[in-house]
Amino acid sequence: MTSPSDPGATPRPQAGATPPAPVGDSTRAIRAASRTPAVLQRPTSVPIFQTATFTSADAESLAAVVGDARAGYSYSRLSNPTTTALGDAYAEIAGGEAGIALASGMAAIHAACAAVLRAGDRVVAPLAAYGSTRVQLGQDFGRFGVEVELVDVTDLEVVDAALAAAPTRLLYAESSANPTTFVADHAALAELAHRHGAFYIADNTFASSHVCRPLTLGADVVVESATKYLGGHSDIIAGVVAGSADLIEAVSRVRTDTGAVLAPFEAFLALRGILTFPVRMDRHGQNARALASWLERQEGVERVLYPGLPSHPQHAVVERQWRPDNAGGMLSFEVAGGRAAGGAVIDTLELTERTASLGSVHTMVVHPPSTSQRQLSDEELLASGIRPGLLRVSVGLEDVEDLVADFERGLAVARGVAAATPALVDA
């Protein structure tokens, strides 16, 4: 790819005489403030190319760049160097041939799916998944005739039967499902998808590319909300996709045509987050493992779901396919006393953020039935493995002793609520 000043372009033909110097104040100000400095040394950080447009040497080279006949930049909805650097960085850490950055995780999921789906196609997707993804696949793609069958993707026989039931274009799964942390067996799902002639797309947001790499296990495309662990500081909304060069080219066309581009400043912040991503992930993993093991021993905690615990239903898959020493920063747990006791835990916690996101330096606790899965009915929640008292914790980078003390206070209050309202125990 040539630099933004397009040095590969043919020089503009000279008219002979030197062009007249601008005389008007406005012309002079515009020309003076638009001169980009020539930098011969490589900056240590990727610069923010905060520009909508790039100037070419002449009309012919602009046409060549816009038309993709020549590498380069013309207009930031098509491509921008800072955003391209983020896509390239993600490809490298996800183990993909190519990568691309988009306006959000949902934009990334949309572009990845739109790149492979056509009207009338059939998709097999998880019952347990991020609520907005279910809505996007079922309702938004559904309006264009895409049929979505929701199944338990942790049951490989069920997936096999669903793929065999009718020609299927796409199998979709989350490495660790939001909010239950149910783990997808990527190697087996990729093999099943390919045997039935389907693409396999994996959302790796919960696990992160430090902990699990779906592309190296056979997935065709991996998507991640870079809003979460890659950005890492809950100050941007961004999404990334990686896969083969051909598929990313198709994703790029959807991004250009829908305009779902990421702004250069957000791309810069995501790149800055990636600088410390593995270091942060190690601390997230240590803290989460310690908190999960502690929660499992507490009175009034009915179930802890953390992929790194031997009690997790898919722990064997985690042992085969995830980083051996790190099962990520996401866990869920259920307290006795159902919805009321769960609410009491959240309201008592003082060191954590009551917020609907995840993957940040801050520990974040949510009640999924009223936030990330709010689109689902009670029946759909239970079918997805989400009981009313389920709490989802994104374990941050605080000192784990402080987190344990905070949850100890929360659980004490929840036990009181559960004892005072026994009728709610099974609610």
Ligand SMILES: Cc1ncc(COP(=O)(O)O)c(C=O)c1O
């Ligand atoms: C698993 C998962 N995928 C995708 C998304 C969407 O990401 P974004 O909010 O960046 O669009 C989320 C958001 O919480 C998520 O949890």
